Amino acid sequence: GNSVTQMEGPVTLSEEAFLTINCTYTATGYPSLFWYVQYPGEGLQLLLKATKADDKGSNKGFEATYRKETTSFHLEKGSVQVSDSAVYFCALRGGGGADGLTFGKGTHLIIQP
Amino acid sequence: GAGVSQSPSNKVTEKGKDVELRCDPISGHTALYWYRQSLGQGLEFLIYFQGNSAPDKSGLPSDRFSAERTGGSVSTLTIQRTQQEDSAVYLCASSLGTGWYEQYFGPGTRLTVT
Numbered sequence: 001g002n003s004v005t006q007m008e009g010p011v012t013l014s015e016e017a018f019l020t021i022n023c024t025y026t027a028t029g030y031p032s033l034f035w036y037v038q039y040p041g042e043g044l045q046l047l048l049k050a051t052k053a054d055d056k057g058s059n060k061g062f063e064a065t066y067r068k069e070t071t072s073f074h075l076e077k078g079s080v081q082v083s084d085s086a087v088y089f090c091a092l093r094g095g096g097g098a099d100g101l102t103f104g105k106g107t108h109l110i111i112q113p
Numbered sequence: 114g115a116g117v118s119q120s121p122s123n124k125v126t127e128k129g130k131d132v133e134l135r136c137d138p139i140s141g142h143t144a145l146y147w148y149r150q151s152l153g154q155g156l157e158f159l160i161y162f163q164g165n166s167a168p169d170k171s172g173l174p175s176d177r178f179s180a181e182r183t184g185g186s187v188s189t190l191t192i193q194r195t196q197q198e199d200s201a202v203y204l205c206a207s208s209l210g211t212g213w214y215e216q217y218f219g220p221g222t223r224l225t226v227t
Binding site: 045093102 | 144146148155156157158159160163169172204206211212213216217218219220
């Protein structure tokens with residue numbers, strides 16, 4: 001079946017540091033890939049997505065590229081802010097599995113001023 | 114416009130009791146999903162409905178869990194004979210369709226089984 005693996009953390013960085021959160025997946029076929037974010041006290045919301053190989057999703061300064069050859073969808077941001085502190089979830093949908101999202105365990109990101 | 118709403122926001126119940134959790138999707142969204150978020154298991158897909166098709170129940174953890182969707186809109190997740198391991202946040206999401214359409218999540222219902 002489908003699965004998603006991501007670094008768990010917590011990951012603690014200083015403001016303006018470069019961020020990478022690794023995500024790799026296992027799926028048959030051609031899944032769509034997503035990053036969701038959960039800010040403290042708020043609901044889960046979509047951050048970015050990519051629906052086919054080599055697509056790059058981007059939003060709020062975050063980027064991730066769908067790499068089929070390495071089955072990866074790493075999240076990056078060039079300069080993080082305190083307001084980026086949240087839990088980030090990598091997820092996939094489709095690719096031979098049920099239509100529901102398959103999530104990674106989540107990465108808790110803490111940005112210090 | 115209004116987002117996905119869920120009720121109640123919090124529910125405390127005694128072990129062995131039945132509970133019902135409600136989800137109101139975004140108007141016009143044909144697909145509706147239920148997930149569970151717990152410390153031990155992370156975010157797990159439970160069940161989804163698409164239009165009038167039979168629901169995909171492949172993620173339900175046991176036969177104590179069931180869900181229905183009336184009139185293609187409101188959905189109810191029912192847990193019978195609750196156990197302590199059912200304690201979790203239950204999330205509902207809806208989308209315009211299946212596949213790559215964005216899923217919009219509700220705020221969740223926090224269920225505590227004592």
